[in-house]
Amino acid sequence: xxxxxxxxxxxxxxxxxxxxxxxxxxxxxxxxxxxxxxxxxxxxxxxxxxxxxxxxxxxxxxxxxxxxxxxxxxxxxxxxxxxxxxxxxxxxxxxxxxxxxxxxxxxxxxxxxxxxxxxxxxxxxxxxxxxxxxxxxxxxxxxxxxxxxxxxxxxxxxxxxxxxxxxxxxxxxxxxxxxxxxxxxxxxxxxxxxxxxxxxxxxxxxxxxxxxxxxxxxxxxxxxxxx
Amino acid sequence: xxxxxxxxxxxxxxxxxxxxxxxxxxxxxxxxxxxxxxxxxxxxxxxxxxxxxxxxxxxxxxxxxxxxxxxxxxxxxxxxxxxxxxxxxxxxxxxxxxxxxxxxxxxxxxxxxxxxxxxxxxxxxxxxxxxxxxxxxxxxxxxxxxxxxxxxxxxxxxxxxxxxxxxxxxxxxxxxxxxxxxxxxxxxxxxxxxxxxxxxxxxxxxxxxxxxxxxxxxxxxxxxxxx
DNA sequence: ATTATAATGTGAAGAAAATCACAAAATATG
DNA sequence: CATATTTTGTGATTTTCTTCACATTATAAT
Numbered sequence: 232x233x234x235x236x237x238x239x240x241x242x243x244x245x246x247x248x249x250x251x252x253x254x255x256x257x258x259x260x261x262x263x264x265x266x267x268x269x270x271x272x273x274x275x276x277x278x279x280x281x282x283x284x285x286x287x288x289x290x291x292x293x294x295x296x297x298x299x300x301x302x303x304x305x306x307x308x309x310x311x312x313x314x315x316x317x318x319x320x321x322x323x324x325x326x327x328x329x330x331x332x333x334x335x336x337x338x339x340x341x342x343x344x345x346x347x348x349x350x351x352x353x354x355x356x357x358x359x360x361x362x363x364x365x366x367x368x369x370x371x372x373x374x375x376x377x378x379x380x381x382x383x384x385x386x387x388x389x390x391x392x393x394x395x396x397x398x399x400x401x402x403x404x405x406x407x408x409x410x411x412x413x414x415x416x417x418x419x420x421x422x423x424x425x426x427x428x429x430x431x432x433x434x435x436x437x438x439x440x441x442x443x444x445x446x447x448x449x450x451x452x453x454x455x456x457x458x
Numbered sequence: 459x460x461x462x463x464x465x466x467x468x469x470x471x472x473x474x475x476x477x478x479x480x481x482x483x484x485x486x487x488x489x490x491x492x493x494x495x496x497x498x499x500x501x502x503x504x505x506x507x508x509x510x511x512x513x514x515x516x517x518x519x520x521x522x523x524x525x526x527x528x529x530x531x532x533x534x535x536x537x538x539x540x541x542x543x544x545x546x547x548x549x550x551x552x553x554x555x556x557x558x559x560x561x562x563x564x565x566x567x568x569x570x571x572x573x574x575x576x577x578x579x580x581x582x583x584x585x586x587x588x589x590x591x592x593x594x595x596x597x598x599x600x601x602x603x604x605x606x607x608x609x610x611x612x613x614x615x616x617x618x619x620x621x622x623x624x625x626x627x628x629x630x631x632x633x634x635x636x637x638x639x640x641x642x643x644x645x646x647x648x649x650x651x652x653x654x655x656x657x658x659x660x661x662x663x664x665x666x667x668x669x670x671x672x673x674x675x676x677x678x679x680x681x682x683x684x685x
Numbered sequence: 686a687t688t689a690t691a692a693t694g695t696g697a698a699g700a701a702a703a704t705c706a707c708a709a710a711a712t713a714t715g
Numbered sequence: 716c717a718t719a720t721t722t723t724g725t726g727a728t729t730t731t732c733t734t735c736a737c738a739t740t741a742t743a744a745t
Contacts, residue, residue, distance in 0.1 A: 237502030240659045242466060244704085244729045248655040252639055266722065267490050274639065275464030279704055282724065295711040311658050311667050319657075330557035336654050342661070380661060391593060404664035406657050410563060412479055412501065418671065420663040424656050427563050428475040429649055430546075430633050431538050432467045434569070434607060436647045437631035444645065469732080493692065506734055521693045522741040653688065 238421055243284050249274040250281065251307050258300050266297040317342045318376040320402075321386030322393050324349040324363055327408055331384060333362050345376045363412055366396070373400045383407040395423070460643055464565075465648055470511050476501040477508065478534045485527050493524040544569045545603040549620050550612035551576040551590055554635055558611060561587050572603045593623070602628045610634040621648070 253273045257265060262270070267278040267285075274281075290306050292298040299433075308314060321332055321344050331337075332347050348366045349355060355363045364372065380445065381402045385393050389411035397405060404420040407413050409430075413421050480500045484492060494512075501508075512518070512525075517533050519525035523617040535541060548571050550558055558564075559574050575593045576582060582590045591599065599605070610618050610631045617636035624632060631647040634640050637655075640648050 237503035238663070239469060239472070240656075240663075244659060244662065245466070245655075248637065248652065248658075252637065252652075268722090273462065275462035279706095279720095280702095282722095283703075286724065292723060293711065294709070295713090295721050297722070311662055317661055326557040326560045330553040331653070333553045334653065337657065340654050341532055341656065342654070355694070379656070379664065403667070404660040406660050411477065412476065418667060420660050420667060422656055422660045422663075424651075424653075425475065425479075426558070426651075427559065427567050427569070428472075429467075429651050430564065430607070430609070431475075431567065431571055432471060432568070433633050433647050433649045434544055435471065435538055435632040436465070436649075437606065440630070440645060440647060451505065495692090504734070505692095506736095507732095509692095510733075513694065519693060520741065521739065522691055524692070684716090 235412060238423075240422070243287055246274070246276060246280070246284050247288060247310065249276075250284070254300050254304055254307075258304070263300055264297050267292075269297075313341050315341070315378055318345045318378045319343060319380045319382060320345065320369070320373060320376075320378050321347040321349055321361075321382040321384060322366070322369075322397070323383060323409075324348075324351075324354045324357060324387070325384060328382075328384035329357070329390065331382060331408075332359065342380075345384070346372045366393075369396065370400050373402070376404065379396065380404045381406075382411075383409055386408055387411045417427070418457065461644065462639060465650075467649070470514055473501070473503060473507070473511050474515060474534065474537065476503075477511070478531065481496075481531055481534075485531070488490070490527055491524050491529070492527055495521075496524075526530050540568050541566070544607055545572045545605045546570060546607045546609060547572065547596070547600060547603075547605050548574040548588075548609040548611060549576075549593070549596075549624070550610060550636075551581045551584060552611060552613070555609075555611035556584070558609060558635075559586065569607075572605065573599045593620075596623065597627050600629070605632045608632050610636055610640075612636055614638045 233333050246397070253270055254265065257269075257273075267281040269424045271278040288306075288310055290298075290303065319337070319342055321328055324332065324347050328347065328349070332344055337344060344361055347363050348360055348369055349363055350366055352365070355365060357363050379402060381397045383390055383393055383397075383405055387409050390407060390411040391413060393411045394405060394407070394415055398415055398419055402419070404422075404423060405413065405415070406422045408424055408426070410425050412423060415421050477497050480497055481492065484496075484500075494508040497508045498505040514632055515533075515537055517530065546564070546569055548555055551574050553557065554663055555574065555576070558570055564571060569574060571588055574588055574590045575596055576590055577590070582592060584590050606629060608624050608631070610617055610620055610624075610632060614636050617634060617638040618640060621632060621640045621642055623633070625642055629646070631649075632640065632642070633649045635651055635653070637652050639650060642648050
């Protein structure tokens with residue numbers, strides 16, 4: 232059945248990403264070893280949390296010796312299947328799609344956008360490293376490159392249709408930038424990234440923060456009044 | 459102290475975004491009322507969860523009558539401070555920055571990018587609805603438009619520097635697209651959006667899914683063998 | 686008007702996640 | 716080599732989040 236797959240990235244996984252980013256930076260700085268509290272300080276979590284997370288993902292260090300950065304990064308590569316290449320297709324070459332197609336960091340992490348698609352024949356003439364095809368060639372390309380992951384960057388109205396097509400063609404994971412909750416079979420992973428929501432949540436927390444600060448000031452005021 | 463502020467969007471808040479997207483769609487379809495289970499079905503959560511979330515955010519409906527969509531959306535507007543306009547600056551007019559500056563949906567949600575900045579004098583000549591300034595005019599613009607929220611879309615290497623500048627100029631909330639964990643004072647909200655991580659987590663869950671499916675098939679096999 | 690029904694709202698229970706706390710192990714020191 | 720120190724890894728505890736279950740209330744039916 233086609234349904235909403237409630238998909239939320241686990242917080243522990245998000246923290247693993249944090250740790251990795253941090254490790255990459257430390258490595259570049261010439262550091263070779265870290266302790267749980269090093270990572271903790273750098274990422275804003277507790278050292279217990281770091282160790283619990285490592286334990287969850289089967290990462291072990293040396294008692295008293297901490298963790299070898301190279302070894303850690305190697306383990307993480309495995310967790311994220313970075314050892315093999317991942318062929319990806321991108322649908323929708325609007326502003327965002329174009330930007331994503333040029334995003335060099337995907338390649339650096341073994342995620343290769345092998346082709347992009349757009350219904351607009353004008354867009355199909357964009358000259359770039361990655362070819363822009365008409366959607367009717369999707370099956371051919373997906374089969375040829377054994378693509379299992381897709382990026383949706385089409386307008387809201389066509390997102391669900393594109394998603395249905397992709398699922399039919401054997402795509403197993405989708406990252407969706409259209410502000411439209413996609414319905415897909417439960418075995419297909421759909422990560423809905425909503426840029427507006429991300430920005431709005433910043434506004435939400437800023438306001439909350441400001442309110443909390445106000446409250447704290449009032450409390451301070453009351454405290455002062457006692458004396 | 460300048461430190462990593464561990465900032466994670468609460469899952470309940472993310473669900474509120476889901477509900478809202480869903481409500482907007484239902485409203486467009488002419489629906490006026492919803493029940494907790496309507497939203498639950500549409501968003502892939504349980505109806506209890508919907509009611510608990512509403513309760514957390516102080517949203518109340520009518521027993522037996524469900525919720526008026528208009529009223530719900532009104533309450534949500536208040537939660538996200540959509541009643542007032544939010545002036546935003548964007549720093550970095552590379553591929554992603556340019557795409558974000560053209561993203562119409564921000565405006566539709568009362569989030570106005572009033573100015574963008576780039577050190578590249580060539581970029582400053584981009585002609586678009588939103589002006590591209592040299593970074594040395596940041597103070598002027600931020601003050602004039604009372605900007606409190608910023609979008610960082612600069613390369614990794616300059617992200618922290620830009621962040622420091624923004625904080626100094628009174629910015630209270632940042633959404634950061636550079637793949638670099640930003641250090642900021644704890645009272646400043648920083649939402650790090652890492653596109654690679656988002657895509658990689660899809661790959662992670664796809665592989666997990668495939669592994670789980672394999673396991674299920676093995677289990678089925680064993681079950682069959684009993685007969 | 687009375688009864689039946691269907692939905693909310695929320696304490697209680699259960700599950701999951703984070704923190705605590707300490708034994709075990711590895712390294713350093715004398 | 717023995718002892719002290721430091722850090723890991725993980726059960727136990729606490730906290731947070733989710734689900735359950737049902738009293739309460741609004742609407743519908745008779």
